[in-house]
Amino acid sequence: MSSSKNGEGVHVLLIPYPAQGHILAILDFTHQLALRGITITVLITPKNLPILDPLLSTHPSIQTLLLPFPAGHALLPAGVEHVKDVGNWGNAPIISSLSRLRAPVVEWFGSHPNPPTAIIHDFFSGWAQDVAREIGVPGICFNSTSALLVCVLDCAWKRIKGLKGMEVVGFPEIPDSPRFERDHLPSIMKNYKESDPDWEAVRRVMVGNTGSWGFVVNTFGGLEGKYLEWLEKKKKEEEENGNPRPRVFSVGPLSLIGVPYGGGGDHRSLFSWLDGCPDESVLYVAFGSQKLMKKPQLEALSIGLENSGVRFVLVVKEPTVEQVEQGYGSIPVGFEDRVTGRGLVIRGWAPQVEILSHRAVGGFLSHCGWNSTLEAIAAGVLILGWPMEADQYVNVRLLVDELEVSVRVSEGADTVPDITELARIISESMNGHIAEKVRAKELRDKACDAVKVGGSSIKALDELVEQLSQLNSPSK
CATH class of the missing domain: 3.40.50.2000 (Glycogen Phosphorylase B;)
Known part of the structure; x- marks a missing residue:
């Protein structure tokens, strides 16, 4: 460089x-x-x-x-x-x-x-x-x-x-x-x-x-x-x-x-867990620094992940008392116990670039903000897009409809996805041999060459x- x-x-x-x-x-x-x-x-x-x-x-x-x-x-x-x-x-x-x-x-x-x-x-x-x-x-x-x-x-x-x-x-x-x-x-x-x-x-x-x-x-x-x-x-x-x-x-x-950034906490247990997972078997799930999900949305997402049978890392923001009163949700009670060994929940900041770059991570369920999109492209992982606002619909059009390197799973800031359909898309995207995965890796190579x-x-x-x-x- x-x-x-x-x-x-x-x-x-x-x-x-x-x-x-x-x-x-x-x-x-x-x-x-x-x-x-x-x-x-x-x-x-x-x-x-x-x-x-x-x-x-x-x-x-x-x-x-x-x-x-x-x-x-x-x-x-x-x-x-x-x-x-x-x-x-x-x-x-x-x-x-x-x-x-x-x-x-x-x-x-x-x-x-x-x-x-x-x-x-x-x-x-x-x-x-x-x-x-x-x-x-x-x-x-x-x-x-x-x-x-x-x-x-x-x-x-x-x-x-x-x-x-x-x-x-x-x-x-x-x-x-x-x-x-x-x-x-x-x-x-x-x-x-x-x-x-x-x-x-x-x-x-x-x-x-x-x-x-x-x-x-x-x-x-x-x-x-x-x-x-x-x-x-x-x-x-x-x-x-x-x-x-x-x-x-x-x-x-x-x-x-970019400029080197320091970490935001001790995530050794997370990476130790990832080290024990097969290559490209883990779905990383995160929706940016500002997005809070309403209670029905977070429940549907959690159950969809659970029913998919896929390994995952889920990043969530914990709502304040006032936000709970406004209808924002927390992880459902008992969810983490039911997915022990197959899924991890991170509350707050997560080292996203490092997670996406780990060999065990093969997919990213994302709102498709541009920074997250580029980080996924640079890592060569499949993006499962759920656009909500801002530039995200424009980005998903580029990724899904034009380049065919991503899969659309839902859309809308307040949408509550169908649990069965969400679980199916996650399972087929992560476990199937789909063309989007190949194209995502080809795009990673172009990003690195640039x-x-x-x-x-x-x-x-x-x-x-x-x-x-x-x-x-x-x-x-």
């Missing part, structure tokens, strides 16, 4: 977005920029500063721009600075609040002795495009998502007001003309409310992304080549001077080349750094 210091002398301001699914990928990306000698300042608010600890301990040279989270939003409880503290509904007020950092960031640029020559920002932090235009530096949009989702967002936000009331939304301008039920669109689109101040701020942010200097996407050509080509063609058409150099940089899977020395993602990282290093050259 390349780590030449060809970025020395370049200073970049990096602006993440405070949500777990967003921030992990952009920190892995920042790690790669630091390895290439780029000077980096990360904009962060005080309560989110600990998230940077692994990155800062690996790269002490990285600086932080610590700005207070803009307070006073009527919908956000005092002290909230991260989406995990309020749930998915909090994206609109958090995006709207963070947009108010524009003025202090501009002021910081004006007072800095060596100000950044570019801004790289999360796609939920598109207000940074306004800063970039005011300062006169390139604004580069980082996407912790699939390239297909970047295409959908790029098209949809330009006609967002016309999507209201449509039962099915089509995108004929995108390769293969994808179509989605309105309820399956990303939450950040389908929840848009015209004239609402928060949602108008979201719209400005998302439309602003479409005019960025370039896109960085956490994907790779072997996975999404046609969508990356469409984005690249679109960026070239927008260039007034017809710049022939690429402005779409596919740099994934970043989890394969991040090898000379691989497409490493070349894209180096190309981005080279272009950044030339921003201040006389020819530019």
Whole structure:
């Protein structure tokens, strides 16, 4: 993997977005920029500063721009600075609040002795495009998502007001003309409310992304080549001077080349148990850092796993007393005793990358968030998809309907699956010799090739750094 210091002398301001699914990928990306000698300042608010600890301990040279989270939003409880503290509904007020950092960031640029020559920002932090235009530096949009989702967002936000009331939304301008039920669109689109101040701020942010200097996407050509080509063609058409150099940089899977993270507890007994299981016999079941299941859902999932006869590791979040009163569930009483020796339950955080990489794990029952999807692809395990919200339906379309590397088991944030059908799909997927398993391993090989020395993602990282290093050259 390349780590030449060809970025020395370049200073970049990096602006993440405070949500777990967003921030992990952009920190892995920042790690790669630091390895290439780029000077980096990360904009962060005080309560989110600990998230940077692994990155800062690996790269002490990285600086932080610590700005207070803009307070006073009527919908956000005092002290909230991260989406995990309020749930998915909090994206609109958090995006709207963070947009108010524009003025202090501009002021910081004006007072800095060596100000950044570019801004790289999360796609939920598109207000940074306004800063970039005011300062006169390139604004580069980082996407912790699939390239297909970047295409959908790029098209949809330009006609967002016309999507209201449509039962099915089509995108004929995108390769293969994808179509989605309105309820399956990303939450950040389908929840848009015209004239609402928060949602108008979201719209400005998302439309602003479409005019960025370039896109960085956490994907790779072997996975999404046609969508990356469409984005690249679109960026070239927008260039007034017809710049022939690429402005779409596919740099994934970043989890394969990311910053080292410390563990979150002692999981020796888990891996000891996995060591005793046959190859590819275990199903890993997890639904991301934020998802809590309602009691009927968790009961159906538990019984489906039990009846499938498959070995499994189930990761669950324990609800608070208040959440139990709201209908969220815990593991059914007696379940763990009945599956002793065949199934393990982990409450809280689990070392997902390490679990997926274990030789005993052959499947992943997942909500199909993009980080989880890439981690499964990198491990070569079969994904059993249960999309619920956000980008997950878009990802499942790519995985199941287009690439045929995954199996759909259910869908919907509140769906209670049929227990018999769920058990059947799990059993047949894990025990059968299905074509999706073969394709999943072939896709793993392509992912690993992309991040090898000379691989497409490493070349894209180096190309981005080279272009950044030339921003201040006389020819530019």
